[in-house]
Amino acid sequence: MPPFDMARQNGELPANLAGPCGACAVRGLTICSAMDADDLSLLAEIVQIVRLDAHENLFHEGEPADHLFNVTSGTVKLFKLLPDGRRQITGFMITGDFLGLSVNETYSYTAEAVTDVTLCRFPRHKLDRLTEQYPRLQRRLFAMASNELVAAQDQMLLLGRKSAREKICSFLVTLADRAIRRGQIESPVHMPMSRSDIADYLGLTTETVSRTITQLKTAGLIQLQPSGRVQLNDLEALRGEAEGI
Amino acid sequence: MPPFDMARQNGELPANLAGPCGACAVRGLTICSAMDADDLSLLAEIVQIVRLDAHENLFHEGEPADHLFNVTSGTVKLFKLLPDGRRQITGFMITGDFLGLSVNETYSYTAEAVTDVTLCRFPRHKLDRLTEQYPRLQRRLFAMASNELVAAQDQMLLLGRKSAREKICSFLVTLADRAIRRGQIESPVHMPMSRSDIADYLGLTTETVSRTITQLKTAGLIQLQPSGRVQLNDLEALRGEAEGI
DNA sequence: CGCCAACTTGATAACATTCAATGTAGGTGG
DNA sequence: CCACCTACATTGAATGTTATCAAGTTGGCG
Numbered sequence: 402m403p404p405f406d407m408a409r410q411n412g413e414l415p416a417n418l419a420g421p422c423g424a425c426a427v428r429g430l431t432i433c434s435a436m437d438a439d440d441l442s443l444l445a446e447i448v449q450i451v452r453l454d455a456h457e458n459l460f461h462e463g464e465p466a467d468h469l470f471n472v473t474s475g476t477v478k479l480f481k482l483l484p485d486g487r488r489q490i491t492g493f494m495i496t497g498d499f500l501g502l503s504v505n506e507t508y509s510y511t512a513e514a515v516t517d518v519t520l521c522r523f524p525r526h527k528l529d530r531l532t533e534q535y536p537r538l539q540r541r542l543f544a545m546a547s548n549e550l551v552a553a554q555d556q557m558l559l560l561g562r563k564s565a566r567e568k569i570c571s572f573l574v575t576l577a578d579r580a581i582r583r584g585q586i587e588s589p590v591h592m593p594m595s596r597s598d599i600a601d602y603l604g605l606t607t608e609t610v611s612r613t614i615t616q617l618k619t620a621g622l623i624q625l626q627p628s629g630r631v632q633l634n635d636l637e638a639l640r641g642e643a644e645g646i
Numbered sequence: 647m648p649p650f651d652m653a654r655q656n657g658e659l660p661a662n663l664a665g666p667c668g669a670c671a672v673r674g675l676t677i678c679s680a681m682d683a684d685d686l687s688l689l690a691e692i693v694q695i696v697r698l699d700a701h702e703n704l705f706h707e708g709e710p711a712d713h714l715f716n717v718t719s720g721t722v723k724l725f726k727l728l729p730d731g732r733r734q735i736t737g738f739m740i741t742g743d744f745l746g747l748s749v750n751e752t753y754s755y756t757a758e759a760v761t762d763v764t765l766c767r768f769p770r771h772k773l774d775r776l777t778e779q780y781p782r783l784q785r786r787l788f789a790m791a792s793n794e795l796v797a798a799q800d801q802m803l804l805l806g807r808k809s810a811r812e813k814i815c816s817f818l819v820t821l822a823d824r825a826i827r828r829g830q831i832e833s834p835v836h837m838p839m840s841r842s843d844i845a846d847y848l849g850l851t852t853e854t855v856s857r858t859i860t861q862l863k864t865a866g867l868i869q870l871q872p873s874g875r876v877q878l879n880d881l882e883a884l885r886g887e888a889e890g891i
Numbered sequence: 892c893g894c895c896a897a898c899t900t901g902a903t904a905a906c907a908t909t910c911a912a913t914g915t916a917g918g919t920g921g
Numbered sequence: 922c923c924a925c926c927t928a929c930a931t932t933g934a935a936t937g938t939t940a941t942c943a944a945g946t947t948g949g950c951g
Contacts, residue, residue, distance in 0.1 A: 481803045483890050489803040502792050509796045532785075539784050540777075546791040547747050551754045553798035558726045558734040560805035561849030565939070596898065604806030606940060611899055645728050810907065841930060851908060856931055 421445055430497025430583070431471050435541035443535075447527040451520045459512035459520070466503035468522050472496055475518030476593050479510045480601065490602040492552070493594060495579065499545050501525075516593045560604045563645070568603040569613045571643035573623065577636055589630040666690055675742025675828070676716050680786035688780075692772040696765045704757035704765070711748035713767050717741055720763030721838050724755045725846065735847040737797070738839060740824065744790050746770075761838045805849045808890070813848040814858045816888040818868065822881055834875040 422445040428434060436444055451470070453459060459470065462481060477494040491510055494500050503509055532539040559571050576590040592599075596607040596614075603610070617623045622639060624632040633639060667690040673679060681689055696715070698704060704715065707726060722739040736755055739745050748754055777784040804816050821835040837844075841852040841859075848855070862868045867884060869877040878884060 479799075481799060483803070483807060485890050487807040487890065489806045491799045491802050502795060504789070504793050504796050509799060533781065536778065536781050536784060539781060539788065543784065543788040543791060544749070546788060546795055548749050550747060550791055550795050550798060551749050553795060553802065554724075554726060554736045554754060557736050557798065557801055557805060558728070560802060561734045561846075562728060562732040601806075607898080608900085608941080609939060612939095615899075645730050645732065840928095852930075853909085853932085854907060857907095860931075 421448065421450060425473070427473055427497050431499060432538060432541045432545065433471075435535065435537040440535070443531060444523075447523055447531065449522040449524075451522045453514040453518045453520070455514050455516050455518075457514050459514065459518075460501070460508050462508055462511045464508050466501060466506055466508045467525055469499065469501040469525055469528055470512075470523070471521040472498045472500070473519045473521055476515040477512050477518055477520075478515050478594065478598060478602075479512050481510050488601045489604070490598060491556075492549075493598075493602065496583070499542075502542075502546055502549075515598065563643075565603075565605055565609050565613050566616065567643055567645055568605060569599075569610065569617065570639045572599065572603060573617075573631065573633060574636070574640050574643045576631075577633055577639075587636060588633040589626055590633060591629060592631050593629045666693065666695060670718070672718055672742050676744055677783060677786045677790065678716070680780065680782040685780070688776060689768075692768055692776065694767040694769075696767045698759040698763045698765070700759050700761050700763075702759050704759065704763075705746070705753050707753055707756045709753050711746060711751055711753045712770055714744065714746040714770055714773055715757075715768070716766040717743045717745070718764045718766055721760040722757055722763055722765075723760050723839065723843060723847075724757050726755050733846045734849070735843060736801075737794075738843075738847065742828070744787075747787075747791055747794075760843065808888075810848075810850055810854050810858050811861065812888055812890055813850065814844075814855065814862065815867075815884045817844065817848060818862075818876065818878060819881070819885050819888045821876075822878055822884075832881060833878040834871055835878060836874060837876050838874045 422428065422433060422441040423438070425433065428441075433441065433444055450473075451459075453475075459477065460466075460468075472494050474496055477498075477500065478490050479492045479494065479500065480488050480490040482488050493515065494512075500512060501508065532542065559568055563571060573590065573592075576592060577587040580590055581587050594602075596610045599605075600607045600610045605613075614623070614625075618625065622633070622635055622642075624634065626632055667673065667678060667686040668683070670678065673686075678686065678689055695718075696704075698720075704722065705711075705713075717739050719741055722743075722745065723735050724737045724739065724745065725733050725735040727733050738760065739757075745757060746753065777787065804813055808816065818835065818837075821837060822832040825835055826832050839847075841855045844850075845852045845855045850858075859868070859870075863870065867878070867880055867887075869879065871877055
């Protein structure tokens with residue numbers, strides 16, 4: 402079975418090529434902001450829209466990296482595996498995030514849908530050609546990679562040096578900050594991933610994640626709400642605990 | 647006191663602007679390979695050469711990121727700190743490595759010389775202007791950032807999911823692979839950093855690093871040699887242990 | 892309503908840390 | 922040139938945080 406369904410493919414809508422991009426609500430968040438409004442049609446020409454159900458794979462580590470993706474709705478997790486099955490999630494990608502960057506022509510991680518997901522898919526070779534004509538696009542890609550690098554360094558600090566409680570607090574703060582950066586309310590935060598996913602992201606076990614969340618609940622710092630929402634009662638306290646203060 | 651000494655500054659050698667770059671032995675390893683031989687003078691015009699003694703700082707986390715650097719000799723460590731002093735080293739940069747990438751105009755980590763070091767220093771605003779004229783340079787920067795991102799993800803897997811022994815083996819293998827990629831012999835590897843640095847890179851304590859190295863020595867996998875050299879007796883066995891096999 | 896997966900909670904164990912002491916090497920001054 | 926001093930590394934014993942193993946509990950979905 403194919404790893405994804407193509408809901409819409411370029412060429413099916415010749416009457417309005419700029420349509421899918423021109424009307425895109427999340428354009429400002431991602432690489433597409435590098436294109437002038439009247440050049441968006443060039444992106445629209447090469448983009449394909451992809452939908453995935455929760456738990457479907459977008460691509461696997463080691464496969465040829467023929468496509469780059471842009472999340473337009475939902476959450477995707479990226480992870481690497483050790484031969485015995487140990488797993489490290491390197492990131493949760495949400496609306497506006499870019500994924501699929503690679504070096505040696507193969508994906509360095511597996512991408513799997515956490516929730517139902519919609520993405521824009523760009524064939525790599527076509528995007529490459531476009532970046533040659535649009536230095537701004539190339540610069541935008543560079544800026545996004547640099548941003549991810551900074552986030553990766555923060556995550557290394559977390560994984561290498563923080564306690565379980567600090568890790569969970571950091572995670573919650575990150576979710577809140579993401580929401581704030583997107584102009585959304587900071588609480589409650591949307592936490593659609595399983596305890597097991599959180600554990601594999603933070604270098605813990607599901608049991609420890611569960612216990613620590615219970616601790617924070619008991620301390621009155623958070624409250625769990627239905628459908629994966631978490632009320633943060635004292636964001637500044639969480640921020641402090643995240644840094645070990 | 648200034649954080650570095652300027653051994654040579656552009657303008658002092660007007661007779662041979664291409665000189666410092668044209669003769670550079672490590673040019674092929676880094677961004678400079680994006681420039682044609684006859685355009686190297688443009689890089690030479692904006693580059694400054696910097697020397698640091700071991701333990702000197704190049705820049706601090708949070709400072710304005712006015713410069714980008716390229717290591718031409720020696721080893722530099724990059725690290726982040728928690729308020730209480732816990733430290734995570736995010737990378738050891740060696741000859742050919744590029745550092746100083748940042749997002750929000752400030753450095754996201756501190757850079758300190760592990761050994762005596764020589765670097766090329768590029769004023770950010772001048773390099774930015776050059777990338778506008780040289781898309782190849784911009785692409786090269788992007789490629790280097792992408793490479794670092796892949797390395798960062800590997801390090802997350804290490805920090806989150808590997809045992810102390812697997813971490814040390816991974817570290818040794820990484821050192822060997824770096825040497826191989828530079829056309830050097832894979833053993834003995836050069837390991838100039840202290841046990842404490844290794845610990846802060848791998849998310850361990852100095853004691854655990856020391857004990858684990860002793861284990862590997864006892865198992866006959868490695869031998870310590872003078873001045874920070876380590877003989878790898880069975881690289882493939884180390885590679886296996888690094889992956890938990 | 893019942894089932895299954897996900898989550899929570901408990902008891903025990905292990906790996907790495909912490910605290911402490913000893914050993915070693917490189918650099919300085921007598 | 923050697924002794925000393927300091928920083929770094931190694932080794933040992935005890936502790937602790939988190940993992941592991943094992944039940945229970947909850948909640949979503951057919």
